[in-house]
Amino acid sequence: QQQVKQSPQSLIVQKGGISIINCAYENTAFDYFPWYQQFPGKGPALLIAIRPDVSEKKEGRFTISFNKSAKQFSLHIMDSQPGDSATYFCAASMVWGAQKLVFGQGTRLTINP
Amino acid sequence: DSGVTQTPKHLITATGQRVTLRCSPRSGDLSVYWYQQSLDQGLQFLIQYYNGEERAKGNILERFSAQQFPDLHSELNLSSLELGDSALYFCASSVGRGDNYEQYFGPGTRLTVT
Numbered sequence: 001q002q003q004v005k006q007s008p009q010s011l012i013v014q015k016g017g018i019s020i021i022n023c024a025y026e027n028t029a030f031d032y033f034p035w036y037q038q039f040p041g042k043g044p045a046l047l048i049a050i051r052p053d054v055s056e057k058k059e060g061r062f063t064i065s066f067n068k069s070a071k072q073f074s075l076h077i078m079d080s081q082p083g084d085s086a087t088y089f090c091a092a093s094m095v096w097g098a099q100k101l102v103f104g105q106g107t108r109l110t111i112n113p
Numbered sequence: 114d115s116g117v118t119q120t121p122k123h124l125i126t127a128t129g130q131r132v133t134l135r136c137s138p139r140s141g142d143l144s145v146y147w148y149q150q151s152l153d154q155g156l157q158f159l160i161q162y163y164n165g166e167e168r169a170k171g172n173i174l175e176r177f178s179a180q181q182f183p184d185l186h187s188e189l190n191l192s193s194l195e196l197g198d199s200a201l202y203f204c205a206s207s208v209g210r211g212d213n214y215e216q217y218f219g220p221g222t223r224l225t226v227t
Contacts, residue, residue, distance in 0.1 A: 043218035095214050100158040
């Protein structure tokens with residue numbers, strides 16, 4: 001019940017296209033859903049996050065869509081650029097109590113120029 | 114740069130040995146988290162400290178231990194090392210109270226056990 005399932009494992013998108021990564025969770029106690037971006041040899045960097053009281057959050061080219069009833073959330077990268085090529089991780093945690101992040105398995109995103 | 118620092122960057126050691134990884138959180142952050150990243154297990158939570166006290170434990174092996182010191186830096190001790198302990202070890206920090214729960218990760222320590 002602690003799992004977060006992420007898909008796809010890898011994704012290739014043309015420059016200027018939309019990249020979409022999906023995640024699903026089981027534990028309804030989760031109430032914080034961040035996305036992290038990781039470049040090779042670096043630590044995960046917080047990209048954008050959402051709480052379940054809203055269905056969408058947008059920051060620049062990055063948008064999180066959240067569906068509480070389906071227990072799913074997704075990351076959309078608009079106008080994808082070669083510099084967006086990285087591994088993306090979704091995660092979930094509880095704001096109160098154990099704040100440990102439960103991560104998805106990651107998606108390796110490649111943006112072709 | 115997240116403001117979280119970790120030393121050393123790389124560590125190569127032999128099976129059976131003991132190593133200590135060090136983490137300094139962002140200024141003002143009271144919570145420190147340790148995560149392990151491996152190819153087969155992905156990113157896994159190990160342990161969390163808040164203001165010097167252990168707050169939560171994940172799938173941390175008994176051979177591993179951690180502590181957080183009065184100056185809030187933290188150390189992760191790995192002993193009786195096995196080949197399977199080779200991984201990236203990340204430290205993250207957060208304010209850890211109220212509405213401030215965002216976790217910021219350090220650059221990691223790459224541990225290779227030979």
